[in-house]
Every structure is written in structure tokens, then in C-alpha cells.
Amino acid sequence: MSVDVLRHSFQVSRAFCLVALSATSALVGCGDDTAPPAASAGSAGAAAQTAGSGGAPSASTAGSANAGSAAVAGSSPAATAGASGSTSSGTAGAPGTAGTVSTGGAAGANTAGASNGGSANGGSGNAGGGNGGGTSVACPTTVLAAGNIDKTLKIGSATRNYVLHVPAAYDGKKAVPLVIDFHGLGGSGPNERTSSPYPAQTDPDGVIMAFPTGLSGPSGAAWNVGPCCVKDTDDVAFAKALVTEVESLACIDPKRVYAVGFSMGGGMSHYLACHAADVFAAVAPAAFDLLKENVDDCKPTRPLSVISFRSTSDPIVPYAGGASSVVSGMPITFLGAKATFAKWAEINQCSAAASAEDAQGCASYSSCKDGVDVVLCTKQGGSHEAGNAKVAWPILKKHTLP
Secondary structure, three states, rough: OOOHHHHOOOOOEEOOOOOOOOOOEEHHHHOOOOOOOOOOOOOOOOOOOOOOOOOOOOOOEEEEOOOOOEEEEEOOOOOOOOOOOOOOEOOEEEOOOOOOOEOOOOOOOOOOOOOOOOOOOOOOOOOOOOOEEEEEOOOOOOOOOEEEEEEEEOOOEEEEEEEEEOOOOOOOOOOOOEEEEOOOOOOOOOHHHHHOOOHHHHHHHOOOOEEOOOOOEEEEEEEOOOOOOOOOOOHHHHHHHHHHHHHHHOOOOEEEEEEEEEEEEHHHHHHEEEEEEEOEEEEEOOOOOOOOOHHHOOOOOOOOOEEEEOOOOOOOOOOOEEEOOOOOOOOOOEEOOOHHHHHHHHHOOOOOOOOOOOOOOEEEEEHHHHHHHEEEEEOOOOOOOOOOOHHHHHHHHOOOOO
């Protein structure tokens, strides 16, 4: 069944999703197909970059999820966190250096070091009590104002868009984590920002977030995860360039960069875990699995933590796995939730058996190389939905790059 027919049948206004399952003829990953607002900001080297509109398009609505029938997944049901509806006007100029901040190297610790981040004239911040050494971070002299800034990033001949989310708790004086949140097929950075469950959990910690928009493929804005779903773009390179750009604009701890995402955005998180473990400390994909077509190519350069969220009644990405071919010429096969869980345990050289599920439905492997965690949180019933950020963030933030 074509995407156009699905969109007509369910009368989804300017919304569509990823992946037709052979059993359900359904689509995965939701968001509107409206291009994100054009950013008035130029590249990171521009002398001044003006914030664009922070008003995001409204989230798509969920379609019916009856087994055996077509279903269109709506955007994740999470409420908008923080000042997601507000527009932040301000400039993000070419940053100078405001001294250095020492960040603690201990996993699980928040950034160690003096909260004043050193003086603007180049004084050094005092290192706090972290275990195992730390990293010196030069904080930009220009402190980003709280709010949501529409920005662009030039990658080769392509101009990429993203929303930079700055919480009120960010003061620019101490290095903070960075979380990149990827949308589902047909979505956008602004749409993901309004539906993501993460800002509510990360904002109090002063965490900077970025919500990028994928390039347009046969079925709308998408991420290149190997066999699907947009061609002629290297989204791993884009993700790394995005991290580098944000590190030039905000005081980011380079050892605490994380990837999360819903639906196909979860697929991008898995893909980055496989191919960018040198940049991302840990990932938390939701409503997506590893793919049979390229799972053997998943060879991260080091062990890293993976926290996955799945629902047993997901009509879009079956819990047990299965084939999907909504994107013309780009068929994929989901490995399944349990098989993906076991594969990450194998990749991370976990020696003991997985634990029993806890009250949140989360089972975990804890005896893994370098102390990483492999976690599968299963929601009995449920639907095609975002992960539980209240569970994910405490696990993510305790892990750092070596």
C-alpha cells in the first residue's frame, strides 16, 4: 500500500510515518511534513546569528492501531517540556573563550569543577572532586539565552536545519551534557522538540539539546540508517558535525554527548551507537530495533550503553520483529526487541544473564565490558510510543566517554 493511500485513508493532515509492515501495511515514525522554519542564522562562524521562530508545528495525531490493519503512528504522546512553545530571540556569535572548566571523569558524576567556570579573562576554573581525571573545556564568552533557536549548518553542498534548545538552568559557566534527539520519518526538529519527553528531565541539569531535521527521502524527512530511508547523505557525519557546532556555541562536556530518538529517530540512535561510539557516550532509542540487513556491520569502537524502549503491542514495529517496505526500493527487517537486546549484550561482551524486569518493565545486563549497561524497558501493551525519559536520563548521564 503506498504512503499516499495511507495518508488518504487516515486523513492525516500533512503527517506520515516510516515503515510498512508486511502484516499491517503500517508506517513508522510521525511528524508533520512541513519544512521547519528557515533559520536566519548562518554557519557557526558568523559574527552574529539571530534566533528564528521557536513556534513548532503541532504534533501529528495517532492513527488506529488495530492488528492486521493499516495504522499511522502519531507523534509521541509526551507532553512538551520546558519552554517549548516560546521563542527565544538572541544572538549566537562566534564564541570567544571564557577560561577553562575542568570536568570530572567519573561516570555518574555531574560536571566537576568550580561553578563559575573560570573568569572571562582566561582564569582557570577549579577542578572538583571527580574520579579518574577530567577534561578541560573552554567555555564561549557569549552565553546563550534560554529558549529555542532555529539554526542551520552547512555540510558539503547541503544546508541542514536544527533547533538548539537552551534551558533556563544553563549559565554558560560550567560544562554540561549535550543530548541530540532525532525525529521519526516525515517529522522535523521543531516537531520533535514539542513532543520529546526529554527536556522535562534534562532542563533542571542545564543540559543543552539539539533537534535536527533529516533530509527529504521518498517518504519525507528521514535518516540514512544504511538500507533505508534517504539516499546520498551521510547522517553519521552530519551528527558528528552537529556536535562540533554546538560545542562551539555552548559550554559542552565532550565526554557527555548522548543520542536519543523516537521511531526512526530511534533507528538513528542505534545507528550512531554502531558507527559513532567515539562521539556518543550512550544512546536511548525508542520504538525501533536493529536491522537484519546491516546488523553485522554494527561494530562500535568501544563498548557503550544502550537503553531501549519497546511496547509489546506496537502495531508499527512488531515486538517480535518483521519485514517492512514502505519506502520504495528500501526494504528493511526489524530484528525484534529481545533479539536487539541480546545483540547489544553480545556486542558489549556482557557475561552474565539479563536481570528480571523491574517495576518499570526494564531488564538489564550489568556484567558488561567497561561497566556499560544494556537495558530493555518493555511496556506490556502500549503502542508505538516514545521512551520513558524519567528512566533513561538517570542511566544515560552516569555514563561518559573514556
